[in-house]
Amino acid sequence: MPAPAAPEGYATVNPFIITSDADDLSRFVVDVFDGEVRAEARTVDEDGLLLQAEVRVGTTTIMFAERKPGWPFTPSLLQVYVEEIDVALQRALARGARIITEPTDFFGTRFARIQDASANIWWIWQHGELAWDDSSAEGDWVNVEQSDGWSEVSPELGYIHDTLLEAMTALRDPRA
Numbered sequence: 529m530p531a532p533a534a535p536e537g538y539a540t541v542n543p544f545i546i547t548s549d550a551d552d553l554s555r556f557v558v559d560v561f562d563g564e565v566r567a568e569a570r571t572v573d574e575d576g577l578l579l580q581a582e583v584r585v586g587t588t589t590i591m592f593a594e595r596k597p598g599w600p601f602t603p604s605l606l607q608v609y610v611e612e613i614d615v616a617l618q619r620a621l622a623r624g625a626r627i628i629t630e631p632t633d634f635f636g637t638r639f640a641r642i643q644d645a646s647a648n649i650w651w652i653w654q655h656g657e658l659a660w661d662d663s664s665a666e667g668d669w670v671n672v673e674q675s676d677g678w679s680e681v682s683p684e685l686g687y688i689h690d691t692l693l694e695a696m697t698a699l700r701d702p703r704a
Contacts, residue, residue, distance in 0.1 A: 537584055538589050542591060543588070543604060544590075545591070546593050546599065547593075548595050549594070550581055552645070552646075553648070554583050554592050556620075559623055560623060561608055561610065563583035565581070565582070566589065569581065578592065579593055580593055585608065590606075595703075601702075603648050607650075608653070609654070610653070613638050613653070616652055617631070620652075624644070625642040627641070628641040629641035629695075634684060637655055639688065641692070
């Protein structure tokens with residue numbers, strides 16, 4: 529089935545992040561992921577809060593809005609492919625992010641996780657030769673359910689799994 533038509537500059541699915549200090553988060557995305565601000569989309573609501581801002585990263589447009597009083601804390605979980613994971617991590621750290629998962633080999637790719645100052649979690653991938661494209665790797669996914677845990681399948685998977693559980697358990701509203 530063909531992908532639904534999307535306007536120029538948008539993917540079929542585009543994330544929308546509601547956050548405190550949406551302007552700072554959009555600058556974070558520009559600085560860390562080489563995003564491009566779509567100034568024409570900037571909309572401020574009658575209460576003075578940002579209702580919509582957009583930053584294009586590669587083939588995707590990420591939309592941002594300022595969290596209004598009374599709105600719940602809703603962290604976003606996002607996946608981004610980058611050319612050089614180490615460069616993206618250095619930029620993220622310089623903008624106040626913290627590393628959740630150190631760069632780790634993952635089925636032929638490099639993978640890391642960071643959390644930005646607004647508590648959003650970013651899965652950062654540097655594409656490589658995907659090992660799971662090979663039918664011989666198929667059993668790794670099936671055997672996880674039958675093993676004593678992810679670390680038994682591989683230490684890397686155990687680390688990736690455990691750091692996600694720790695980060696999700698520790699998620700807190702930065703405004704609280």
